[in-house]
Amino acid sequence: MSTGYQISEQNELHYVTFQVVRWIDIFASLSGKTFAALHRGRISNSTVLNDGISNAAEQGYAGATPTLQYMLQPEGLIALEGSTYVYKYFKSDHVSSTRVVLAARQGTMVAEQNTDYYPFGLTWSYDDLNQNKYLFSGKELQDGQMGFGILGWYDFHARYYNPVLGRWFNQDPAHQLANPYSYCGNSPMMYIDKDGKFIWFIPVIIGAVIGGYSGYKIGEANGAKGWDMFGYIAGGAVIGGVSGYVGGTIAAEGGFMANTMGIAAGSFYNSVGMSVLSEGMVHPSVSLGVASVDLETGKWGYLGKKGNKWYQDVAYGLGALANLKDVNDIINATTVNLYTQTKNPDGSFDAISHSGIKSPDGEVMMSYGPASEAKLPGYAGFAVEPKLSTPDYPIPEDLSLQSEAFTVNKYLFSGLKEVSRYTLYQGVSSNCVNWSSLGLWLNGIPNIGIHPFLLYGSMAVYNSGAYNVLASQLTSYPGNIKK
Numbered sequence: 001m002s003t004g005y006q007i008s009e010q011n012e013l014h015y016v017t018f019q020v021v022r023w024i025d026i027f028a029s030l031s032g033k034t035f036a037a038l039h040r041g042r043i044s045n046s047t048v049l050n051d052g053i054s055n056a057a058e059q060g061y062a063g064a065t066p067t068l069q070y071m072l073q074p075e076g077l078i079a080l081e082g083s084t085y086v087y088k089y090f091k092s093d094h095v096s097s098t099r100v101v102l103a104a105r106q107g108t109m110v111a112e113q114n115t116d117y118y119p120f121g122l123t124w125s126y127d128d129l130n131q132n133k134y135l136f137s138g139k140e141l142q143d144g145q146m147g148f149g150i151l152g153w154y155d156f157h158a159r160y161y162n163p164v165l166g167r168w169f170n171q172d173p174a175h176q177l178a179n180p181y182s183y184c185g186n187s188p189m190m191y192i193d194k195d196g197k198f199i200w201f202i203p204v205i206i207g208a209v210i211g212g213y214s215g216y217k218i219g220e221a222n223g224a225k226g227w228d229m230f231g232y233i234a235g236g237a238v239i240g241g242v243s244g245y246v247g248g249t250i251a252a253e254g255g256f257m258a259n260t261m262g263i264a265a266g267s268f269y270n271s272v273g274m275s276v277l278s279e280g281m282v283h284p285s286v287s288l289g290v291a292s293v294d295l296e297t298g299k300w301g302y303l304g305k306k307g308n309k310w311y312q313d314v315a316y317g318l319g320a321l322a323n324l325k326d327v328n329d330i331i332n333a334t335t336v337n338l339y340t341q342t343k344n345p346d347g348s349f350d351a352i353s354h355s356g357i358k359s360p361d362g363e364v365m366m367s368y369g370p371a372s373e374a375k376l377p378g379y380a381g382f383a384v385e386p387k388l389s390t391p392d393y394p395i396p397e398d399l400s401l402q403s404e405a406f407t408v409n410k411y412l413f414s415g416l417k418e419v420s421r422y423t424l425y426q427g428v429s430s431n432c433v434n435w436s437s438l439g440l441w442l443n444g445i446p447n448i449g450i451h452p453f454l455l456y457g458s459m460a461v462y463n464s465g466a467y468n469v470l471a472s473q474l475t476s477y478p479g480n481i482k483k
Contacts, residue, residue: 076101077132088112088132095192096138097121101131119188121154121163136163137192158196168196192249202464203248204241210473211240211270217477218278232277239273240473247472248465256330259322259468260289266472267292274476287475289319301475315474318446318467325444328409336365338403338436339395340456352382352427353452355436356395357408365413368435369393370425383427391417393432401456404463408443416442 070079076089089109091100101113113131116124121136126143133141139154139161154161159170161183171180173196184193215236219229247266251259267287274282283296291302301308303316341354356367372388374381416439423430437449440459446467447458461467 072134077134079131090132090134090138092138095188096194097136098132098134098138101128118163120166120183121161121188123163126150137194156193156196161196170196202466203244203469205244206466206469207244207247207266207270207473208237208241210469210477211243211274212237214240214274214473214477215277218274218281221278221281235277236274239270239277243267243270243273243472244469247468251465251468257323257326258329259326260319262468263287263289263319263322263472266469267475270473271295271476282476285476287315287319287472289323289471290316291319292316292475311474311477315471318471319475321444321446322468322471323444328412328443329407332409332411333407334359334363334365334410335405336360336408337405338456338459339397339400340403340452341396341400343399345396345399350399354393354395354400355433355452355455356393356400357413357436357439358395359410360405363410364392364395365408365410366391366417366420366436366439367393367395368420368425368430368432386424386426389420389423389425389430391420391435403456403459406445406459406463408439408445412442413439 068080070077076087078085078087080086087104089102089104090098091102092098097115097117098113099115100111102109103112113128115127115135117136118124123135126141129141129143133143135141136154137156139156141150142153142155142160143150145151152162152164153169154163158173159168161168166183166186166188167181168183212233213236215232215234216229218236219232222232224232243266246269247262249262250265251262255261264286267285271282271285275284283294285292285294291300293300301312301316303313303320308316336357336359339354339356339358341350344350354367354369357365358367359365368389368391370387370393371390374385374387376385416435420435425431433449433452433455437447437455440447440449445459445462447462448454
């Protein structure tokens with residue numbers, strides 16, 4: 001009987017007893033991000049260390065006394081030096097790569113590590129790795145010794161990255177690019193991949209397409225042709241792509257009203273750029289989601305305002321949903337995944353499918369299904385006959401697709417689950433996808449709740465950030481602009 005660590009489904013780190021002898025050096029959260037390291041110690045009994053909290057409750061040690069070597073915090077790390085802990089701060093660049101490590105010593109900040117990079121992340125030299133290994137894009141360098149030197153890969157959580165080749169070790173889990181091993185579409189100065197899944201390509205493309213067409217409308221109003229028109233289109237595409245990137249990045253960072261802030265920043269960048277491109281024909285503006293303000297005239301636009309173009313109401317509608325999503329996240333933000341069944345137990349394709357929403361710790365938010373057997377045979381019993389219902393229908397995870405993680409207000413889903421218990425299940429009208437879709441809409445997440453496969457596809461679009469780009473750019477789209 002020996003001791004070690006175990007991470008619970010509630011994302012808590014427990015000191016527990018194991019059957020197999022094991023020395024434990026690293027603390028990690030369920031997301032895979034290391035947040036502390038322990039130097040060679042064995043522990044018995046049980047205590048808890050929560051992810052993200054900068055202190056540890058330690059008790060009941062047996063054998064060698066463990067020593068906490070370092071713990072990550074949002075601005076850097078706290079490292080043990082001798083018998084004291086020193087705060088060290090990371091100064092990062094625009095792609096989150098750590099350039100300088102500053103240590104707080106006797107009231108002054110001392111630079112203890114300086115790192116410069118080539119575009120794809122290869123450092124000019126590996127200096128003072130004993131001070132910090134969180135380097136390119138803020139990810140941990142894997143410096144294990146190999147026959148030729150250190151391994152030199154970076155752990156992005158979803159997969160490993162080799163900066164020497166500029167390629168991933170694993171394929172793109174979302175299959176977004178023609179080459180599933182290329183890093184950031186071979187454009188590391190323009191795009192950021194935060195976790196090895198790289199979603200920022202989609203907002204940039206959508207922004208560039210809308211921006212390019214906006215540039216065309218501006219060029220048309222100016223009577224441009226040939227290369228002049230190409231210049232307007234190219235300029236609009238650059239403006240739209242940059243604004244899509246800015247807005248998408250802010251929204252993905254999370255925090256207070258993140259979607260609204262992303263829309264505001266994206267719309268501001270886009271409208272100012274288009275104002276310069278059009279020489280003032282397009283006014284600078286800021287969209288706050290459900291409404292926007294013209295910074296030149298001070299006039300407000302909003303959802304349903306008389307005289308709105310159809311695309312403006314679409315933008316304000318998407319913006320209103322983003323506002324609703326932010327409000328729900330303030331009340332409660334529980335991480336969940338959407339599961340979509342694709343196979344029957346015998347391995348055959350399941351065309352009817354099933355939709356369910358569940359958190360990583362196993363809490364079912366919504367999985368609506370029948371709670372009683374049908375009396376009618378076959379498809380008629382499933383689709384037509386009303387049956388008792390349950391919002392906790394089993395989700396066959398091993399037979400299902402799992403969406404990217406997103407957040408919902410679990411209290412809203414709890415209320416919706418209680419309401420659903422008093423309804424009857426009927427395959428064509430009151431079913432799994434209807435109730436999952438309704439819960440997502442109430443959380444401010446637009447989706448298509450007609451069939452589980454359509455719901456899954458629409459959630460992929462949502463997770464790409466496409467809706468926020470549309471909300472930020474269509475409010476300042478020039479439309480029928482005239483000089």
